[in-house]
Amino acid sequence: MARASARGGGRPTTTTITDVARMADVSPTTVSRVLNGGYPVSAETRTRVEHAVRELSYVRNAHAQALRIASTGLVGVIIHDVADPFFAEIVAGIQEVAATGQRLVVLCNSLRDPGSELRYVEMLRGQRADAVILAGGAIGDPHYQQELPQQARWLRRQGARVIMCGRQMADADAVLPDNRGGAYLLGRYLLGLGHRSIAEISGPPDFSTTDERSAGLDEALREAGVVRDPHLTVSGHFSRDGGYDAARVLLRSRSRFTAIFAANDMMALGALAALREAGLRVPDDVSLVGYDDLPILRDVVPGITTVRVPMREMGRRCMRLAMSATRRAPRRETLPVELVERESVAPAPARQQV
Amino acid sequence: MARASARGGGRPTTTTITDVARMADVSPTTVSRVLNGGYPVSAETRTRVEHAVRELSYVRNAHAQALRIASTGLVGVIIHDVADPFFAEIVAGIQEVAATGQRLVVLCNSLRDPGSELRYVEMLRGQRADAVILAGGAIGDPHYQQELPQQARWLRRQGARVIMCGRQMADADAVLPDNRGGAYLLGRYLLGLGHRSIAEISGPPDFSTTDERSAGLDEALREAGVVRDPHLTVSGHFSRDGGYDAARVLLRSRSRFTAIFAANDMMALGALAALREAGLRVPDDVSLVGYDDLPILRDVVPGITTVRVPMREMGRRCMRLAMSATRRAPRRETLPVELVERESVAPAPARQQV
DNA sequence: CTGAAAGCGCTAACAA
DNA sequence: TTGTTAGCGCTTTCAG
Numbered sequence: 001m002a003r004a005s006a007r008g009g010g011r012p013t014t015t016t017i018t019d020v021a022r023m024a025d026v027s028p029t030t031v032s033r034v035l036n037g038g039y040p041v042s043a044e045t046r047t048r049v050e051h052a053v054r055e056l057s058y059v060r061n062a063h064a065q066a067l068r069i070a071s072t073g074l075v076g077v078i079i080h081d082v083a084d085p086f087f088a089e090i091v092a093g094i095q096e097v098a099a100t101g102q103r104l105v106v107l108c109n110s111l112r113d114p115g116s117e118l119r120y121v122e123m124l125r126g127q128r129a130d131a132v133i134l135a136g137g138a139i140g141d142p143h144y145q146q147e148l149p150q151q152a153r154w155l156r157r158q159g160a161r162v163i164m165c166g167r168q169m170a171d172a173d174a175v176l177p178d179n180r181g182g183a184y185l186l187g188r189y190l191l192g193l194g195h196r197s198i199a200e201i202s203g204p205p206d207f208s209t210t211d212e213r214s215a216g217l218d219e220a221l222r223e224a225g226v227v228r229d230p231h232l233t234v235s236g237h238f239s240r241d242g243g244y245d246a247a248r249v250l251l252r253s254r255s256r257f258t259a260i261f262a263a264n265d266m267m268a269l270g271a272l273a274a275l276r277e278a279g280l281r282v283p284d285d286v287s288l289v290g291y292d293d294l295p296i297l298r299d300v301v302p303g304i305t306t307v308r309v310p311m312r313e314m315g316r317r318c319m320r321l322a323m324s325a326t327r328r329a330p331r332r333e334t335l336p337v338e339l340v341e342r343e344s345v346a347p348a349p350a351r352q353q354v
Numbered sequence: 355m356a357r358a359s360a361r362g363g364g365r366p367t368t369t370t371i372t373d374v375a376r377m378a379d380v381s382p383t384t385v386s387r388v389l390n391g392g393y394p395v396s397a398e399t400r401t402r403v404e405h406a407v408r409e410l411s412y413v414r415n416a417h418a419q420a421l422r423i424a425s426t427g428l429v430g431v432i433i434h435d436v437a438d439p440f441f442a443e444i445v446a447g448i449q450e451v452a453a454t455g456q457r458l459v460v461l462c463n464s465l466r467d468p469g470s471e472l473r474y475v476e477m478l479r480g481q482r483a484d485a486v487i488l489a490g491g492a493i494g495d496p497h498y499q500q501e502l503p504q505q506a507r508w509l510r511r512q513g514a515r516v517i518m519c520g521r522q523m524a525d526a527d528a529v530l531p532d533n534r535g536g537a538y539l540l541g542r543y544l545l546g547l548g549h550r551s552i553a554e555i556s557g558p559p560d561f562s563t564t565d566e567r568s569a570g571l572d573e574a575l576r577e578a579g580v581v582r583d584p585h586l587t588v589s590g591h592f593s594r595d596g597g598y599d600a601a602r603v604l605l606r607s608r609s610r611f612t613a614i615f616a617a618n619d620m621m622a623l624g625a626l627a628a629l630r631e632a633g634l635r636v637p638d639d640v641s642l643v644g645y646d647d648l649p650i651l652r653d654v655v656p657g658i659t660t661v662r663v664p665m666r667e668m669g670r671r672c673m674r675l676a677m678s679a680t681r682r683a684p685r686r687e688t689l690p691v692e693l694v695e696r697e698s699v700a701p702a703p704a705r706q707q708v
Numbered sequence: 709c710t711g712a713a714a715g716c717g718c719t720a721a722c723a724a
Numbered sequence: 725t726t727g728t729t730a731g732c733g734c735t736t737t738c739a740g
Contacts, residue, residue, distance in 0.1 A: 012424065012513025014482075016717055027727045032719055040725060057508050062480040063417040063426070064717035067732045070366065072417070074460075082436060083446035083649070083666075092437035095463040099470070104477055106428075107461040109449040116453070123458055126416040128368075154411050159366025240653070269653045295437075299594070299623045301655045312437075370733055381711045386735060394709060418733035421716045711740080716733105723728075 015056045023052040035060065066128055070159060075322050076124035076132040078108045078117055084239070084266065085294045086311060090135050090165060093315020101323045103130070112136075112204075112238075114144035121151045125158060131322035135165035135315075140206025165318045167208045173331045175317045179209060182307035182337035183216025183261075186289050189305075189339060190259050191224045194348035195287060198226075199257040200233040201246040201267050210235070213263050213291060231255045236267060243267025247274035258287060258348040265290035265297055268304050272344075283346035293340050303342030310335050369410045377406040389414065420482060424513060429676050430478035430486040432462045432471055438593070438620065439648045440665060444489050444519060447669020455677045457484070466490075466558075466592075468498035475505045479512060485676035489519035489669075494560025519672045521562045527685045529671045533563060536661035536691035537570025537615075540643050543659075543693060544613050545578045548702035549641060552580075553611040554587040555600040555621050564589070567617050567645060585609045590621060597621025601628035612641060612702040619644035619651055622658050626698075637700035647694050657696030664689050 017035075021028040026045060033039040034049040041049075052058070066072040077094055079087040091107065098105050106124065110117040117139070124132050132155055138145075152162045152172060164174040190198055200217060203210030214233075221228055234249045236242030243262055247270065250260070260275075262268035268290030275282055282288050282302055290297070293308035317333055371389075375382045380399060387393040388403040395403075406412070420426040431448055433441040445461065452459050460483065462474040471493070478486050486509055493499075506516045506526060518528040544552055554571060557564030568587075575582055588603045590596030597616055601624065604614070614629075616622035622644030629636055636642050636656055644651070647662035671687055 012511065014512050014717090017719095018717080028717085029719075029727060030725090033726090036719085042725060045725080057504070059476050059479045059508075061421070061482065061717050062477075063420040063482060064732090065719080066417040067415070067421060067717080067734090068719050069732090081446065082442050082449065083439075085437075085439065085442070085650075088436050088439070088442045091461070092435065092463065095436065095461070099463070102477075104460050104462070104481065106458050107445070107449070108458070109446065109453070122413055123416075123456075126413045127458065128415065128417060150411070154413075157366065158368050240649075273653060295594075296439075296650050299627060300653055368733090371735095372733080382734080383711055383736085384709090387710090390735085396709060399709080415733055418716090419735080421718090421733080422735045423716090709740105712738090714735105714737085716735095718732090719730105721728105721730085724726085 014061070015058045016061070017058075020049065020052045020056060020058050023056065024048040071130050072128050073103050074106055074127055074129045075103050075319070076106045076108065076120070076127070076129040078110055078120050078124075078132065078134050080112045080136040080238075081109055082107065085296060086264065086266070086292055087135060089295070089311035090315040090318075093312035094133065094319045095315075096312075097316050097319035097323070101319075103319075103323065112139065114139045114141040118144065118147055118151065121148070121155070125151070125155060125160075128158065129160055131161040131163060133163045133165055133318045133322055134167075134169075135318070136167070137203070137207040137209030138167040138169075161322055163318050163321045165314055168332070171330055173321045174333070175314050175321070176332065176334045177309040177314065178334055178337050179212035180216040180219070182291065182309070182339075183213040184220045185216075185337070185339050186261060186291070186307055187217040187220025190261065190287065190289065190345065191220060191226070193287070193345060195259040196226055196348065197229070197232065197257040197259075199250050199255065199260045201243055201250070201260060201262040201271055202233055202235040203238050203263040203267075204235055204242075207238075209238075210263060217261055229255060232257055238264055238266065240266045240270040240273075243270025244274045245270070247271035251275075251278050259345070260286060260288045262288065262290050265292045265294045265304065265306055268306070269300065272300070272304070282344050287345040287348070289345060297342075302344050304344045305342045306340050308338045308340050310337075368415070369412045370415070371412075373410060374403065374406045374412050377410065378402040425484055426482050427457055428460055428481055428483045429457050429673070430460045430462065430474070430481070430483040432464055432474050432478075432486065432488050434466050434490040434592075435463055436461065439650060440618065440620070440646055441489060443649070443665035444669040444672075447666035447671075448487065448673045449669075450666075451670050451673035451677070455673075457673075457677065466493065468493045468495040472498065472501055472505065475502070475509070479505070479509060479514075482512065483514055485515040485517060487517045487519055487672045487676055488521075488523075489672070490521070491557070491561040491563030492521040492523075515676055517672050517675045519668055522686070525684055527675045528687070529668050529675070530686065530688045531663040531668065532688055532691045533566035534570040534573070536645065536663070536693075537567040538574045539570075539691070539693050540615060540645070540661055541571045541574025544615065544641065544643065544699065545574060545580070547641070547699060549613040550580055550702065551583070551586065551609075551611040551613075553604050553609065553614045555597055555604070555614060555616040555625055556587055556589040557592050557617040557621075558589055558596075561592075563592075564617060571615055583609060586611055592618055592620065594620045594624040594627075597624025598628045599624070601625035605629075605632050613699070614640060614642045616642065616644050619646045619648045619658065619660055622660070623654065626654070626658070636698050641699040641702070643699060651696075656698050658698045659696045660694050662692045662694050664691075
């Protein structure tokens with residue numbers, strides 16, 4: 001039963017292709033050919049090899065294989081945070097497709113730290129990942145902005161594909177939601193209901209997502225000839241607490257507004273809590289909109305009006321790009337977003353309040 | 355500038371330790387020693403090597419390294435579903451600790467399919483993962499029940515640690531929440547408020563989590579001398595929709611109950627929606643409890659009473675076990691759970707309703 | 709303090 | 725149809 005059958009507790013022992021070859025009484029090459037298929041091997045030999053493989057519970061050493069051939073079957077995925085449902089959904093989509101293609105996903109949480117993101121890219125270079133998917137808005141940090149494209153170039157030189165999810169980079173494939181368009185839609189919607197004093201809870205500065213969504217709102221406002229009061233914009237972390245804090249700042253300020261535009265659903269959730277604590281009713285006293293349409297929104301009362309971002313589909317598409325062999329000019333897929341009306345918005349009162 | 359500087363688009367090119375050695379005018383051995391430290395190298399030589407490494411943006415080939423030494427720095431994590439906040443939190447805890455230890459996490463979604471879980475374990479064996487963390491309740495499938503311990507044995511023989519998160523297995527380390535204890539707590543709580551007809555929305559059959567939580571409720575009920583009506587137990591998927599469907603079955607049946615015990619928060623959320631649709635108020639008409647205390651519960655109205663499972667801490671502990679070198683007898687850590695009272699439970703009315 | 713040589717487990721020429 | 729040989733990039737004796 002070869003050396004692999006040594007009892008546990010001792011020195012680590014692995015079964016190699018040679019053990020299998022010995023047991024099946026063939027050469028390692030033959031075993032390799034049976035394992036890989038696509039090469040003529042007599043039925044009888046094949047059976048013996050397959051038997052030995054099963055008997056020894058042999059699994060190919062992926063590292064030895066990677067050293068010899070190009071592909072490793074590993075795809076690196078760098079996100080901001082798995083605990084954020086937005087990213088969890090994207091990862092779920094990625095995994096879905098990865099499973100169909102026998103790929104393994106190396107998941108990295110950058111927690112929005114540029115340095116950590118860069119470090120992960122390096123580690124993934126070391127792993128010779130077939131592809132690296134970078135998800136989430138771009139970070140404005142100057143060193144990062146300069147370094148990341150460099151690293152991406154090294155990745156490509158190694159033969160790895162680089163796919164951006166939710167943001168762009170020169171020479172890289174990208175799957176993008178229409179952030180600007182969705183925010184514009186939301187802006188028009190609020191405007192259409194008579195809102196003129198719209199407070200914005202924006203994302204952290206230096207994030208591309210923040211800028212794009214703000215720009216969409218701006219556009220709608222400008223188009224309607226509404227001038228924005230700078231006091232009506234407060235930025236915060238892309239999280240429930242970020243939204244909560246921002247809403248409190250807004251409430252403490254003397255500014256008047258009839259609606260709040262939150263940069264994403266988690267922030268909207270936080271804002272909703274702050275509003276509730278302040279004794280304000282949504283939408284009776286203030287209207288509120290979010291962005292993303294996280295699955296959990298189905299279970300929040302009142303239902304929050306938002307823009308649906310096809311997170312899971314974005315993940316799927318990224319993984320498909322990651323698995324596609326063809327590497328011509330960078331491909332860019334923009335996914336449409338869609339307004340989801342729920343109960344958090346009411347027509348603006350004749351006289352603005354709050 | 356060595357061969358690595360070839361322009362992109364051509365054949366994949368990687369920089370090897372030999373390229374660095376050539377540039378620094380030393381042997382590969384010396385480069386290796388500088389990279390690994392712990393071996394005397396003259397300051398001057400070290401500087402030259404470090405310069406070359408930076409210049410060429412050299413990153414060690416993890417596969418070549420893995421082939422030579424024991425550790426790969428890879429930890430496999432098999433969960434049911436990242437899109438489920440319960441698992442997302444666990445993974446977040448795992449990542450937190452992994453980052454401090456320079457480990458890379460290979461994340462696998464089994465979607466509760468025993469076959470897929472087994473396939474992932476094999477792939478992780480092939481990757482020579484340093485450790486494999488299996489999270490989520492055990493699946494009752496007979497073939498799986500027999501096969502998994504086998505695979506775990508092979509993993510250990512290879513020198514990999516096996517850590518169970520939320521369930522047990524012979525010879526494996528485990529981090530466990532007190533499922534039974536928490537359910538017992540919840541049962542006592544409902545009983546204390548006068549509830550006698552408690553409907554149970556249990557998890558899918560053949561899952562250890564399902565059994566443990568049901569057992570805890572049973573115990574409280576038995577202790578109070580309450581006999582259970584089998585019609586009052588409906589099982590469903592561990593998901594929002596599973597809870598929704600189960601609640602509808604319950605509502606359609608003629609059974610009477612004053613409270614619902616859902617096997618986890620996602621199911622409770624679904625049940626809440628079904629109740630709302632049926633025009634029933636929580637807790638006025640029916641009381642409802644969940645399990646886990648998912649972060650999102652903060653934002654659901656009415657607040658759902660539940661038991662807090664320290665998901666993130668479980669993840670952290672699993673990763674610590676995965677990184678700990680010592681491998682003596684299996685370690686088992688049981689984490690306490692805690693009742694979280696919110697607004698979804700009211701005293702039972704004198705006469706039972708619904 | 710530095711280097712030459714061997715070998716981890718696998719696959720791809722090449723030969724038979 | 726099968727086997728022999730060489731080598732992927734690294735670390736580790738063993739020599740110097």
